[in-house]
Amino acid sequence: MKITVAQLNYHIGNFEGNLDKMLHAVENAKKDNSDIVCFAELATCGYPPRDFLEFPDFISRSNACIESLKQVSHDIAIVVGAPSINPEPEGKDLFNSAYFLYGGEILAIQHKSLLPTYDIFDEYRYFEPCRQYETFEFRGKRIAMTVCEDIWNIGNENPLYDICPMDELIKQGPDFMINVSASPFTYDHANNRLDILKENIDRYQIPIFYVNHVGSQTQIIFDGGSVVMSPNGRVFHELPYFTEEIITYELDEVQKGEQEIIQDKNKMHLIHDAIVLGLHDYFGKLGFSKAILGLSGGIDSAVTAVLAARALGPENVRAVLMPSQFSSQHSIDDAVALAENLGIRYDIVPIQKPYEAFYGLLESLFEGKPFNVAEENIQARSRGLILMALSNKHGNILLNTTNKSEMAVGYGTLYGDLAGGLSVIADVYKTDVFRLARYMNKDGEVIPENTITKPPSAELRHDQKDSDSLPDYDILDEILYEYIENRKGPKAIIKMGHDEALVRRILRLVNINEFKRYQTAPVLRVSNKAFGMGRRMPIVAKYLN
């Protein structure tokens, strides 16, 4: 028996496009004389469809997609994830299901039991959990189907759940398992995924075909990395990351397990490629091709520009340098050098004139109060306005260049440097932004050395440095990581050896700046706890502040 894994890049709500991709894969699989072609979880509608699942019209279109796939299932079986309607009057309206289509019919359907409802996941918002498990026979083989999270509670070790679907399915003696997944990228998730698959193999000792999405959906990046596991515990094939793949496997060979192919898991390599894909898909799926961004000469905009040029092509990226009286010459020089290294267009638009125009209008209304964040923000917002004007005139999307450390402590101006349609590196702490820059320069200088080595500055007042108001980034990032990723409280973080006053100040800054993060662009998620839909905090609150 031959089984084809189709690791595809779906587009939410684009039923026609998704169906075309699947039909193309079915054709490919047929050419390989495959018996079964496997797609991912919710492949008809893309993942996550979010509240579109509440629209009956949306579900009808997904059902129509299943009907179309049935029509081509006469010579080959098709495994595909899609929502299905819960026929019971009680409970949620839908199941999150794996369909097995063959001979123009639904030969089997297995609904998902374990519905992730944490971080970016909202599955219990839409889906009813399943409590029935059935394997089925196809061409002499007994098959178990599972949906994503259903294989993540092996031996009941996952504290979130008290059910292990495969413990039920294995009793029926399946020859192999097909898992349809939508398991998003984080920089350490691929390892977790292989670990959990190995635990499944240890326990069930049958081949596993694990089919994931590849591609980015606003904040959420799917890296692919679908996996074929042999029952001897070897990774028969971990599919490449960040690309579509349609590969046919001979079940007997998988059964024997005489090969092991695993992908490189270097953190900077992964983050780099994930963001490039995230950028590429954000533009492509919205129907845009061109980006604009402000280049300050600093490291954040430099790293963002490199990622954009790699994702969209240098001819599709334009930069604007917007010096003020507070900008140093090296900022301009470094930004120009970067743009020239990348081969992207740049223009220089000094902000002195609009700044003076605003200041002239506002001076009397400022009532003689001293220079403060108001004047600083006029500069940042004049820049935002210039970038947005060019974006509106020429139809390109403004990229936001904020990093995660700044975003955490609110070191940025709403509608100014926080403007943009997409936050490219706002899930990368500043210390990792430096690492990413070094990684980008590994085969030759792309980012000017001076951009990497000079002290970070927003240059919004004379001789300003980030270190005037923030601790060193290595300390800041450690505290932020413990608070944001690990949900530690002040006492626990202080106990780790950090200065009490500093910890309290940083945690307070994080909490009082929720209002800023609420209004900033979606962040490409690469960590286990990114700002955005996976981190839901009150704005009006008084905790640690």
Added chain:
Amino acid sequence: MKITVAQLNYHIGNFEGNLDKMLHAVENAKKDNSDIVCFAELATCGYPPRDFLEFPDFISRSNACIESLKQVSHDIAIVVGAPSINPEPEGKDLFNSAYFLYGGEILAIQHKSLLPTYDIFDEYRYFEPCRQYETFEFRGKRIAMTVCEDIWNIGNENPLYDICPMDELIKQGPDFMINVSASPFTYDHANNRLDILKENIDRYQIPIFYVNHVGSQTQIIFDGGSVVMSPNGRVFHELPYFTEEIITYELDEVQKGEQEIIQDKNKMHLIHDAIVLGLHDYFGKLGFSKAILGLSGGIDSAVTAVLAARALGPENVRAVLMPSQFSSQHSIDDAVALAENLGIRYDIVPIQKPYEAFYGLLESLFEGKPFNVAEENIQARSRGLILMALSNKHGNILLNTTNKSEMAVGYGTLYGDLAGGLSVIADVYKTDVFRLARYMNKDGEVIPENTITKPPSAELRHDQKDSDSLPDYDILDEILYEYIENRKGPKAIIKMGHDEALVRRILRLVNINEFKRYQTAPVLRVSNKAFGMGRRMPIVAKYLN
């Protein structure tokens, strides 16, 4: 037996403040010789605490609050909602619980079964559902405690759930029920609430003490409206909306049911008062007192200004008129008249100079392309910048004045007229904004008649009218309501008699503008489907667009 209902305004994470309020209410109840004082759901930490619930330190502080309440429970019993730790290794870490404290101990605890996970609610993200139900005796009476949603599946009629906790509790023969709730305001929710309480009475025929939150938490407004129900089906007392109340009831009198007190439910009255509270609490709970907003002479900014003046006092609201070459004289006159009617400070800051400064910088980069949204947005964003500069200089919060119809179709400029810390009327359709204006004028003209009767215009180009690019608001709002509130698809809306091309255009506009709504301020929620945390849509999608 005497029972005190304490309808209080909590503040998320402000354990000390919430505890102080509760201790004060305990004192009051003791003065009334009350036997039991009842607080609301998650009263210790406020509702919704969102992902703060994932922080062990946050839970410890809530537990400390329960300890403090125990200390004052020697002469009076205290019913209070709080998270409690799930001792089982499996399932979510917490329960959403009602504590019954007496004699320095926890006399009883009842966890919530039905965990709302839809719209603004994310309870299954945090809480494990309960499947055990126990009544208990106190001073000769048997008491059933329930938490909010647990009384919303009477006779299993709610399609979301298959369990009815009170059907279990009633078997143990309780004399009355106490329900601790966090049931947010929408303009028709108070009626639903009385209906569901009457259904409970029909079925169980015991007095019910239903204790709700009052007050606003960012987007979510709690109206109070706690209810004491008599077993004869009469509403013994529906407590006032939008105010804190501590009222003691004689159980025997409630049992007899010889009175009925119900609050006025006029829609405009409710929306008006809800938004006033929402504004008041947003400022108060963030520690701000002063607001700023742009006054255009149009109806949206006028209605917003009235609401702000009523919530914060006219002395705390300042307006800025920012005319351009496209502004008509009546816009300035109407805005001035409104400001004078309200007694709020206003300044006039023409935007011609910064506009010219930007245009001078950008003209060559615009490459001779015709006047379009780029130039329009320079105006809107110059206004946003001026307002934010004054906000930053003087420490006031900018109010966003967008209405729900505009917000739906993306008729607004990001970082321009969509700027602001709070969207005051963005859950009110334009047709209701007119109704609200009329309601505000019912006792004399506050909003100039001309502001209400003139054709709406953004005045971003010569002789522009909203009707140039949008259908009449009565038609637009009907289509939007069917799509947004009722989740109808294009076919169903067209079938209602609307023009097909128009419906498709409007639904497309809604969907392609998710990116704008993602970056706008939190919206005070007054309807059943507001933009914000209760409506979660993909940005990168291709559905109906």
